[in-house]
Amino acid sequence: MKIGELAHRTGVSLRSLRYYEQQKLISPIRADNGYREYSPFAVEQVETIKFYLNMGFSTEQIGGFLNCVLQNKESFCRDVLPVYESKIAELDEQIRLLGRIRSNLHERVQAILEERRISPGIPIEGAMDDGNHDDR
DNA sequence: CTTCTGACA
DNA sequence: TGTCAGAA
Numbered sequence: 001m002k003i004g005e006l007a008h009r010t011g012v013s014l015r016s017l018r019y020y021e022q023q024k025l026i027s028p029i030r031a032d033n034g035y036r037e038y039s040p041f042a043v044e045q046v047e048t049i050k051f052y053l054n055m056g057f058s059t060e061q062i063g064g065f066l067n068c069v070l071q072n073k074e075s076f077c078r079d080v081l082p083v084y085e086s087k088i089a090e091l092d093e094q095i096r097l098l099g100r101i102r103s104n105l106h107e108r109v110q111a112i113l114e115e116r117r118i119s120p121g122i123p124i125e126g127a128m129d130d131g132n133h134d135d136r
Numbered sequence: 137c138t139t140c141t142g143a144c145a
Numbered sequence: 146t147g148t149c150a151g152a153a
């Protein structure tokens with residue numbers, strides 16, 4: 001099938017489909033006219049890519065265990081463990097930062113309700129870090 | 137009409 | 146990621 005059909009059947013934009021290819025997550029073959037030709041498996045492949053992207057993994061990380069996960073239908077691929085663990089650690093870090101922001105705001109709310117004055121805007125370390133891992 | 141690549145008021 | 150251009 002051509003890119004238009006795959007996009008329609010997966011709900012992924014043409015742009016993203018081409019981007020996944022750039023990131024080596026999918027490798028469609030080229031027809032004589034230069035059009036990308038996807039195998040019918042591309043549908044499930046793109047869906048698993050979307051799944052991991054939503055899990056917060058970078059395209060680079062996904063590229064690492066995609067084939068393994070794709071073949072061993074949700075089975076075990078030991079190489080994914082370290083990736084999953086680092087992701088969990090990353091989430092713990094984000095949760096820690098969010099907790100700081102939360103308590104900071106909570107304190108301000110209380111101050112306002114109690115008509116109490118508190119310290120001015122004090123930046124929270126690392127709070128502005130969106131932890132991006134993408135980009136080739 | 138569909139796809140391709142490259143680029144960004 | 147969207148989107149537009151110019152070409153095939």
